[in-house]
Each structure stands twice: as structure tokens, then as C-alpha cells.
Amino acid sequence: MPDNVDAEQFNPDELVAPEWLNAKFIGDVLSAYENSPELNVTDLKITPASAQGDHYASVMFRTTAEYTTSKGKFVKPLIIKTMPEQEGHKKDMLSESHLFSTEIGAYTKALPEFERILREAGDNTQLYVPCIYHSLAPRQVMIFEDLVPQGYSVIRNRPVKEVELKNVFTKLAKWHAVSMKLMNEQPEFLKEFQYGLIEMPTLMSDPMVTSGMDTFLKTLDKIPEVTKYKPYFEKIKVDYLQRMADVMQEFRKNYQSDGYYVMCHGDFHLRNMMFKENGDVMFVDFQICNLCPITIDLSYSIYMLMEPEQRWDLGKDIINYYFSVLVETLKKIGYKAEMPTKAGLWKQIHRHKYYDFFLMTTFLPMILAIKANTLKMSEIIQDTATREKAFLLDSYVEEVKKLLPKYEEMGYFKDL
Structure with missing residues (x-):
């Protein structure tokens, strides 16, 4: 979690991203979405996506991916939505749902x-x-363009x-x-x-x-x-x-x-x-x-x-x-x-x-x-x-x- 993030504002299970949510994963997603096999993520910032009280039925992260392709350097703000992985009430309630x-x-x-x-x-x-990416296996994930930079x-x-x-x-x-x-x-x-x-x-x-x-x-x-x-x-x-x-x-x-x-x-x-x-x-x-x-x-x-x-x-x-x-x-x-x-x-x-x-x-x-x-x-x-x-x-x-x-x-x- 970045030092400038106030932990009290966010859900505890969104303070630390899972290991699979990394530059390689986001790079593969963007490469497929933009049809750019040579795409390379050069920097990835991950923070909680929303404040406490905004949602319960998922775990959400906000990422800013800096990447390069043959066309130049780009920045893409994204929202990643996935199922709870931490044991507890939220996972018990949601894990077998549709x-x-x-x-x-x-x-x-x-x-x-x-x-x-x-x-x-x-x-x-x-x-x-x-939705720019979705998957039900090996994990349930959806990725969208972040609406905040759009106003x-x-x-x-x-x-x-x-x-x-x-x-x-x-x-x-x-x-x-x-x-x-x-x-x-x-x-x-x-x-x-x-x-x-x-x-x-x-x-x-x-x-x-x-x-x-x-x-x-x-x-x-x-x-x-x-x-x-x-x-x-x-x-x-x-x-x-x-x-x-x-x-x-x-x-x-x-x-x-x-x-x-x-x-x-x-x-x-x-x-x-x-x-x-x-x-x-x-x-x-x-x-x-x-x-x-x-x-x-x-x-x-x-x-x-x-x-x-x-x-x-x-x-x-x-x-x-x-x-x-x-x-x-x-x-x-x-x-x-x-x-x-x-x-x-x-x-x-x-x-x-x-x-x-x-x-x-x-x-x-x-x-x-x-x-x-x-x-x-x-x-x-x-x-x-x-x-x-x-x-x-x-x-x-x-x-x-x-x-x-x-x-x-x-x-x-x-x-x-």
C-alpha cells in the first residue's frame, strides 16, 4: 500500500493487492485489449478503488499502468474488481454466488x-x-477503464x-x-x-x-x-x-x-x-x-x-x-x-x-x-x-x- 493512502478510509481487504495483480498480469490484459504483442508495462501503481461504504460484494483496486508499445508511451487508469480472497464473512457470503x-x-x-x-x-x-477484461477462472476478475479521470x-x-x-x-x-x-x-x-x-x-x-x-x-x-x-x-x-x-x-x-x-x-x-x-x-x-x-x-x-x-x-x-x-x-x-x-x-x-x-x-x-x-x-x-x-x-x-x-x-x- 502506498504511504499516502489513509487505511481508515478503505476496506481492510483492499489495502494490499493480491500477488497475481502485478505488472505481468496487467501487461497481458492490455496487450490483448490493444492487440499489441510488444506492449510492456513500465510502472504500475495500485491503491484501493473506493471508500468504505461504497460497496461490499467484491474487492476493488485502482491501478495506473504506464506502458510502452511501438507507438510510444501511454498511461491507462483502470479499475480491477475481483472476489474476496481473505477468509471471513464477505468471502463466505459471496464465494458461491453468481x-x-x-x-x-x-x-x-x-x-x-x-x-x-x-x-x-x-x-x-x-x-x-x-469492460476491457473479464474472467471466471482461475479467478473471478473484471477490469474497466477508470471513470474518475473522465470527470x-x-x-x-x-x-x-x-x-x-x-x-x-x-x-x-x-x-x-x-x-x-x-x-x-x-x-x-x-x-x-x-x-x-x-x-x-x-x-x-x-x-x-x-x-x-x-x-x-x-x-x-x-x-x-x-x-x-x-x-x-x-x-x-x-x-x-x-x-x-x-x-x-x-x-x-x-x-x-x-x-x-x-x-x-x-x-x-x-x-x-x-x-x-x-x-x-x-x-x-x-x-x-x-x-x-x-x-x-x-x-x-x-x-x-x-x-x-x-x-x-x-x-x-x-x-x-x-x-x-x-x-x-x-x-x-x-x-x-x-x-x-x-x-x-x-x-x-x-x-x-x-x-x-x-x-x-x-x-x-x-x-x-x-x-x-x-x-x-x-x-x-x-x-x-x-x-x-x-x-x-x-x-x-x-x-x-x-x-x-x-x-x-x-x-x-x-x-x-
């Missing part, structure tokens, strides 16, 4: 076709940054701006629209994308997930204004995780004729996006892209992306904006099936309320603590005491005070 095969498929098959369809319709929206950065210490949110949901709507067209016209094309969050082997038994409701119920006892809602959550605590899983797997296991299904990003939160000063956004981290209800990205974004002022109305304005772009894009690309309706979308969001219950009781306190840089992601995920602290943060208590009455107004507590 994360890398899913993301490789997204970069090499799905997203290029999405962009091709948009280009054919006269839309030059860029949905992804090309992109992750939002960490300020709220996301309205213009940035609109750009996010414009791009998401176009992504979803193209996937709807492909799912309708070429149902086999995206069939391999069947592994979402629920299919991660140990997730549903991990304390991070299983302890959420009990901790939430204890929190309600400490908030007099909303204690009256506790019986609703007591009633569902036995099976709400299964009901949440049913929502996420609906396309594959319980297809509904009136459902809207797309290829979702699957982990649509602020740290999986990079922005330019002009508000332009680039999505990253496609490890759990899968075919599922349209609500998986939309509801997730309410809790994991939006600011409180948008969330307290369950994202109504921005989701309606997203829907207008979705329909406009479907028309533009020649979608042949029945057009979705705004009423149909909100009906589906309401029908999938158990997904909201899970996100609000389990993921929201964690993301608020991470966004505020109050607690470390790895400690929230792995340590019960740290996780419980997130539920007592003022920011989370205020959210609960606003969200539960909104759920009641929306009828979420009826027929539980």
Missing part, C-alpha cells in the same frame, strides 16, 4: 444490446462503461440534487424500456439473468437480514408517536421475509398477467452511481441484475437512493417522472405489447408492499448510517451491536415517524 457471471453477462451481452436498440431509435444514451465521482458528503435524480431516473427508464421490449420479443435472450439478491446463497439466513424486524420492533417501543403501528409488524414478522422473497422472485415463480417485468439493476443505490458536475450519471455494479418486477429498482430507490423529502411521499413525483420517460421510450423503440399505465404501476407498487416493509425495517437504517459516515458498512453488516445503533440514529427515527403514517394513508396495513 455475482461475477451475472455482471459479465450484463457487460458483454445485455447492455450492449440495450444500447444498440436505443441507437437504432436515435437515442445515444450511454448505459455502461465497456465522474461518487456522491458521498452531500444530498443528491434534483437534476441528478432526474438524470438517474431518465437513464433507468430507458434501460427498463429496452429490457421490456427484449423480454417481449426475444424472451430467451435475457433468460440467464435469474440470480437476484435472494439467490445469494447465505443472504436469507444472514443476521443482517434476519435480525431487522426484531430490532425495528424494539425501536418502535422507543418512539411514542408510532408505537401504535407495532401490532401490524408483530403480525407479519413470522413470514414477512418470505413474502418479500416472493415479490423479488415473482417473475420466475409466480408470473402475474398484469405485472410489469424488466431486467432490473437490482442494487440501485447512490454508491452504485457516478456523476459528473453537469449531472450526467453512469451506473456501475451490475452483479445482481435479474428479470423481476419493475418495483425492485423503483421501491429500492425510494429507500436507498432518494433524499428524505422525496421518500416521505414514497417517491411519487420522481417515479411518475420516470414513468413518463418509460412510456416515451417504449413508443420510440417500437414496443409491440400493451403499454403500461401509471395506475397499473402504482397498483403493483402497492401489491409489493412487503418489499417496502423489508427495506424500511432492515436496509434503510443501514444506508442512512453509511451515507452519513456515522458507522462503517462492514461493521454494520457483521456486528449486531453496531447494526442496532443504526436504528437509533435521529435520521432513521425521523424517517419512521414520516413513513409509517404514509403507509397507513396508502392502505399498506389493510389485509395483512
Whole structure:
């Protein structure tokens, strides 16, 4: 690790690069990518790629490779993404998952076709940054050009701006629209994308997930204004995780004729996006892209992306904006099936309320603590005491005070 790197800012397993990540490996990658057999790496700097709290489901390094070819001297900034090698919770959770095969498929098959369809319709929206190298064996690795030198950065210490949110949901709507067209016209094309969050082997038994409701119920006892809602959550605590899983797997296991299904990003939160000063956004981290209800990205974004002022109305304005772009894009690309309706979308969001219950009781306190840089992601995920602290943060208590009455107004507590 370089002397100027502050170890406290980064994940411990990203402080020292594995032995295989060296000048020879990067040289072979660049030589193949640029079709330059004589390419020679003359210097290689390796540092952690992102700050604590930006990600968990991989290990990432930033490299700057200086190299020569017959055409001269060059510098290439790269991001290397690989699976955890250190023993521990992260490796146990991720080692048997389909994360890398899913993301490789997204970069090499799905997203290029999405962009091709948009280009054919006269839309030059860029949905992804090309992957310059990928491998599943002997190790799982992906390499990309670094977006930071191109002017992109992750939002960490300020709220996301309205213009940035609109750009996010414009791009998401176009992504979803193209996937709807492909799912309708070429149902086999995206069939391999069947592994979402629920299919991660140990997730549903991990304390991070299983302890959420009990901790939430204890929190309600400490908030007099909303204690009256506790019986609703007591009633569902036995099976709400299964009901949440049913929502996420609906396309594959319980297809509904009136459902809207797309290829979702699957982990649509602020740290999986990079922005330019002009508000332009680039999505990253496609490890759990899968075919599922349209609500998986939309509801997730309410809790994991939006600011409180948008969330307290369950994202109504921005989701309606997203829907207008979705329909406009479907028309533009020649979608042949029945057009979705705004009423149909909100009906589906309401029908999938158990997904909201899970996100609000389990993921929201964690993301608020991470966004505020109050607690470390790895400690929230792995340590019960740290996780419980997130539920007592003022920011989370205020959210609960606003969200539960909104759920009641929306009828979420009826027929539980």
C-alpha cells in the first residue's frame, strides 16, 4: 500500500493487492485489449478503488499502468474488481454466488444490446462503461477503464440534487424500456439473468437480514408517536421475509398477467452511481441484475437512493417522472405489447408492499448510517451491536415517524 493512502478510509481487504495483480498480469490484459504483442508495462501503481461504504460484494483496486508499445508511451487508469480472497464473512457470503457471471453477462451481452436498440431509435444514451477484461477462472476478475479521470465521482458528503435524480431516473427508464421490449420479443435472450439478491446463497439466513424486524420492533417501543403501528409488524414478522422473497422472485415463480417485468439493476443505490458536475450519471455494479418486477429498482430507490423529502411521499413525483420517460421510450423503440399505465404501476407498487416493509425495517437504517459516515458498512453488516445503533440514529427515527403514517394513508396495513 502506498504511504499516502489513509487505511481508515478503505476496506481492510483492499489495502494490499493480491500477488497475481502485478505488472505481468496487467501487461497481458492490455496487450490483448490493444492487440499489441510488444506492449510492456513500465510502472504500475495500485491503491484501493473506493471508500468504505461504497460497496461490499467484491474487492476493488485502482491501478495506473504506464506502458510502452511501438507507438510510444501511454498511461491507462483502470479499475480491477475481483472476489474476496481473505477468509471471513464477505468471502463466505459471496464465494458461491453468481455475482461475477451475472455482471459479465450484463457487460458483454445485455447492455450492449440495450444500447444498440436505443441507437437504432436515435437515442445515444450511454448505459455502461465497456469492460476491457473479464474472467471466471482461475479467478473471478473484471477490469474497466477508470471513470474518475473522465470527470465522474461518487456522491458521498452531500444530498443528491434534483437534476441528478432526474438524470438517474431518465437513464433507468430507458434501460427498463429496452429490457421490456427484449423480454417481449426475444424472451430467451435475457433468460440467464435469474440470480437476484435472494439467490445469494447465505443472504436469507444472514443476521443482517434476519435480525431487522426484531430490532425495528424494539425501536418502535422507543418512539411514542408510532408505537401504535407495532401490532401490524408483530403480525407479519413470522413470514414477512418470505413474502418479500416472493415479490423479488415473482417473475420466475409466480408470473402475474398484469405485472410489469424488466431486467432490473437490482442494487440501485447512490454508491452504485457516478456523476459528473453537469449531472450526467453512469451506473456501475451490475452483479445482481435479474428479470423481476419493475418495483425492485423503483421501491429500492425510494429507500436507498432518494433524499428524505422525496421518500416521505414514497417517491411519487420522481417515479411518475420516470414513468413518463418509460412510456416515451417504449413508443420510440417500437414496443409491440400493451403499454403500461401509471395506475397499473402504482397498483403493483402497492401489491409489493412487503418489499417496502423489508427495506424500511432492515436496509434503510443501514444506508442512512453509511451515507452519513456515522458507522462503517462492514461493521454494520457483521456486528449486531453496531447494526442496532443504526436504528437509533435521529435520521432513521425521523424517517419512521414520516413513513409509517404514509403507509397507513396508502392502505399498506389493510389485509395483512
